[in-house]
Amino acid sequence: MNKIKFAKMVASGNDFVLINEPEARGMNFAALARNLCDRKFGAGADGLLLIGRSRMAGVRMRIFNTDGSEAEMCGNGARCAAYFAKSCLSGGIETKAGIIGAKVSGDTVRIRLTDPKDIKTSIPIQVGRRIMKVNFLNTGVPHVVVFVQGLDKIDVVALGRFIRYHRKFSPAGTNVNFIEVLGPDAISIRTYERGVEDETLACGTGSTASAIIFALKGANGNRIKLKTRGGEALKVYFEKKGDKFTNVWLEGKVRLVYQGVYHV
Numbered sequence: 001m002n003k004i005k006f007a008k009m010v011a012s013g014n015d016f017v018l019i020n021e022p023e024a025r026g027m028n029f030a031a032l033a034r035n036l037c038d039r040k041f042g043a044g045a046d047g048l049l050l051i052g053r054s055r056m057a058g059v060r061m062r063i064f065n066t067d068g069s070e071a072e073m074c075g076n077g078a079r080c081a082a083y084f085a086k087s088c089l090s091g092g093i094e095t096k097a098g099i100i101g102a103k104v105s106g107d108t109v110r111i112r113l114t115d116p117k118d119i120k121t122s123i124p125i126q127v128g129r130r131i132m133k134v135n136f137l138n139t140g141v142p143h144v145v146v147f148v149q150g151l152d153k154i155d156v157v158a159l160g161r162f163i164r165y166h167r168k169f170s171p172a173g174t175n176v177n178f179i180e181v182l183g184p185d186a187i188s189i190r191t192y193e194r195g196v197e198d199e200t201l202a203c204g205t206g207s208t209a210s211a212i213i214f215a216l217k218g219a220n221g222n223r224i225k226l227k228t229r230g231g232e233a234l235k236v237y238f239e240k241k242g243d244k245f246t247n248v249w250l251e252g253k254v255r256l257v258y259q260g261v262y263h264v
Helices: 029-036 075-084 156-164 204-216
Strands: 003-011 014-020 047-052 059-065 093-095 098-105 108-112 117-127 130-138 142-147 175-183 186-193 198-200 223-227 233-241 244-253 255-263
Touching: 003 075, 014 075, 029 047, 029 059, 047 075, 059 075, 075 093, 075 098, 075 108, 075 204, 075 244, 117 156, 117 204, 130 204, 142 204, 156 175, 156 186, 156 198, 175 204, 186 204, 204 223, 204 233, 204 244
Parallel strands: 014 047, 059 093, 142 175, 186 223
Antiparallel strands: 003 014, 003 255, 047 059, 093 098, 098 108, 108 244, 117 130, 130 142, 175 186, 186 198, 223 233, 233 244
């Protein structure tokens, strides 16, 4: 029987199990993620983060979803990784989506994401008998953003799953964010996450994607406040020139829940 030391961390309701990658050397990471993230028979989490050495940055982060698939990037996961490895952040964090910057101040963590790309607005898709206009962009992973009214009444799982597997976003699929405008610089958000295949309490790259689309649609200023399903507020900062966005930062709280040893 192998024993692996791990930390359980949470960022805005997104929870993760973090392991130093050498602890799990030689193991099947996909199977490990499925078992560790199981909320009945494991530690329970939205994803597994493997923290290892990098030749390109201060540290490397690999992200495995609860279904065992490996993701390119995870915003709230990266904030947890930054807190976990805060003594090694010089040079940033290497991810499959590129190198991201990070700043840790107490329990507040800011990460600089790669610049958003592939922005497309007002994409028509048929849902039942009606046409829905959705927006798409990539903030390290693909995201659809949908403006709604009455966010609390939206069936996020059913509608999110339908859009996630829609042919317009195949073969990779997409995460799906539903947002409601609260003010000129504030929105409320709910997210269906690809790989988790369910609604999560927050999504960092999804919050960033939603803030960018909101900015394109007329939000005020270069800072957007987001109210997540978990109740915590996130902030997204950016520089905007026309339809181009650079220097994009995501900020929020991170908490270490517990540390333990997992028996494999």
